[in-house]
Amino acid sequence: MTPGELSLLLARAYLLRVAEPPAPALTRFVVEHGAERAAEAVRGGRVPGDVAKEVAARNDLRLAEQDLQTGHAMGARLLVPEHEQWPRQRFADFEHAAQNGVQNAAPPLALWVRGSPRLAESTASAVSVVGSRAASGYGEQLAAEFGHGLVGRGFTVVSGAAYGIDGAAHRGALAGGGTTVAVLACGLDVGYPAGHTSLLRAVESGDGAVLSEYPPGTPPARHRFLVRNRLIAALSAGTVVVEAGRRSGARNTAGIAGGLGRVVMAVPGPVTSALSAGCHELLRDGEALLVTSTAEIAEAAGPMGDHLISPGDRPSRDTDGLGEEELRVFEALDLRKGAAADEVSVRSGVELASVRAILPVLEFAGLAARGEYGWTRRRRRSGRS
C-alpha cells in the first residue's frame, strides 16, 4: 500500500466514523472536495452548517487508524469509491432518487467488506431477496428456492443476513454454488445475528461478500436496518419481497428499490397469513410485480431480453389450435360413452354436416376415436388445471 492509498483509506474510515449514515450533506461535501480534504475540514470544524449538523454527535469516537487495524485483524477491507471495484453504476441512481425526494437516498461513504472485494463485478447482475425475520415455512422454502434458482441463472443473490427469509435466500444461493452478498446493519465484527455466524462465514467464501458501512463495533439498531436497506435495494437490479407483514422492513426496502427505479417484485401467499399482508399491499398498491417462480423473477430483473419466458414454458393443451365449432364438437364427446354424429350435433349445437366433417379432423389430431359404439374423446395428455 502506498502512503497515498493509506491516507485515502484513513480519510474514508474517519468519514464513516463522524456521522450516522446516511449523511447526504457530508456525502456531497466529500464529492466536492475529495475524501482527504473533506476529512481534514471535518476534523478542523471548518464545514458548512448542514455538514456540521450531521457530524455533531460523533465527536467522542475512536480514531480511523484503529478501525483500519481492527478491520485488518478480522480480515476486512475498506472498499472506497475511488476503487475500480466500487459499484458506482449501482449507486449512481441515488442522485436522481434524492432529487425525487426518496428517503435516505445517499450512497455510502465507503464499505467495509469481508470476502471478495470485487463488488462491481458480483453485483453487475444481482437480485435481492428479502422478507420477514419471523417467516413461515412457506416463505423460507420459497426464499431458498429462489436463491438457488437465481444463482443457477447467473445472478448474485443480495440480502440482509437476518433470520427468516434473508437467511434462507443466502442458504439457497450457497446450496446452488453461487455468489451471495450480505449487507449488515452493524459492524462486521459484531456477530449479529448471533445464530448466523457460520452462515456469514460461508457467504464470504468464493466470490461472495459481507458488507457494512458501519465501522467495527457499531451495534445494530432499528434505524440502521432501514438505512442499510437502501444498499440492498441499490446493489441489485430488482428486489423480491417473499414474505412481509404490513409494517416490515422488507416493504421499506421495496419502497427504496422503487425509488431507485429498480424492479420491485412481491410473492403472494395465503390471504389468511399476516406474513403475506405486506406483499399483498405492495401488489394492491401497484408498487410491485407479482412473481411466483425463479423464471418470472429472472425475466423481470434480468437484462432486457434475457431470461424471457418462452410461450412453451406455459403448459399447452391439445385443443389449443381448434376453432370454435371444432372445440364444441370435441367437448360434446365423452371419454368412455360413444355417440353417433347426429347425437354429437345435437349436443354441440353444430350442424350435422359440419360435425361429419370435423370428427375425422379431430380423429387425425388424436383427439377423437371412432369405435364400435360411436365417437369418443381421446386425450393425449392432461391439459386441465
Added chain:
Amino acid sequence: MTPGELSLLLARAYLLRVAEPPAPALTRFVVEHGAERAAEAVRGGRVPGDVAKEVAARNDLRLAEQDLQTGHAMGARLLVPEHEQWPRQRFADFEHAAQNGVQNAAPPLALWVRGSPRLAESTASAVSVVGSRAASGYGEQLAAEFGHGLVGRGFTVVSGAAYGIDGAAHRGALAGGGTTVAVLACGLDVGYPAGHTSLLRAVESGDGAVLSEYPPGTPPARHRFLVRNRLIAALSAGTVVVEAGRRSGARNTAGIAGGLGRVVMAVPGPVTSALSAGCHELLRDGEALLVTSTAEIAEAAGPMGDHLISPGDRPSRDTDGLGEEELRVFEALDLRKGAAADEVSVRSGVELASVRAILPVLEFAGLAARGEYGWTRRRRRSGRS
C-alpha cells in the same frame, strides 16, 4: 295470464329451443322483429342466412308448449326481456362488448327462473364469487367467508352452483341470511350437480333464484359452462376469482367480466398451489385487482363512494406521528435497559441537545419512560407485523 302474455312466453320458449346459446344473430333478429314475429319467421324458415345458420341443428326438438308445462310443473317461470324484472341494465353492456369483439357477448333470449323472479332488483347490487370445482380448504373457506360478508353488506352473491368455490359462496351467503343467485349450464330440472340439489332448493328460497337459459332437460356440457359464465359475469358488478387453475372456467368468467367493463378481482394464494395459479396469472397480467377481504371486494365492486375502506381500518402504530429524529431517538431506546441521554445521542446519531428535547416528548406520548437507570422505551401496544 292474458292470451297475449301466453303467446309471448310461447314465442320466447320456442326461441330458447331453436338455437344453442349464445345466438347473436338470432338475438339481433328478435330485437328487430319482436319475439312473436321472429318465432314465426324461424318456424316458417323465413330468416336471413346468419340466423338460419344458428338455428339449423335444432329442428328435431320438442315444442315450446311442452317446456312451459314442464316449467310450471317444476315451479319455474320463464322471465322474458319484456318483463319489468328483466335485468336489462345488467345485460345492456353485452352490446358494447360485442362491438369490442368479446366472445359470446349476447344476452339470453329469456331465462328460466326458479325462486324469486325479481332479478332486476336482486342483481342491482351483486358480486359474483367463482372458482375451481376442485377447490382447496383454503379456497372454500374464503369463498364462504366472502359470501357471508358480502350479503352482510347488502350484496347479492351470484355464482354457478358448482362443487368447490361456487357452492361455498352460495352457502356462505345463505348462512348470512342473504340473497344468492345460481346460474346453471343445464335445464333447471336436470339436477346437476347431483350433490347440490338441496343447496339449490335453499338458494331458491327467500329472494334468491336459480336461473338457466337452457330449456328443461338440457344436459350440461363444457361449452355450455363457458356460455353460462357470461351470465354470471353480466349479472354482477364485479367478479371475484377465489381459486382457479391456469385453464379454469373461472378465468373465462373473469375474462368476460373484464370485457363487460365489470370489476375483476382475484384472490392470491400460495404460489405452490396449482389452484391459485390462474388467480396469479390474472394478477400478473393486470387483468384483475388483488383482493384479500370482503371489505376490499365491497370497496371495489360497490357503487362509487360506498364501502370505502377508512384509513382507520388499517392497523396504526404508536410511532406513526413521529418525525425522523424522534423516531431515531425512540428506536435507540431499549425496552428493559435504561440509557442516559448522551448514550441515546450516540446510539441514534441525533444531537444531544435534540435528544434532550425529544425524550420528554416521547414520555408525554407514552413511548418512553424515565427511570432510575435512565431512559427506556414503552410500548402501549404491539404495532409490529
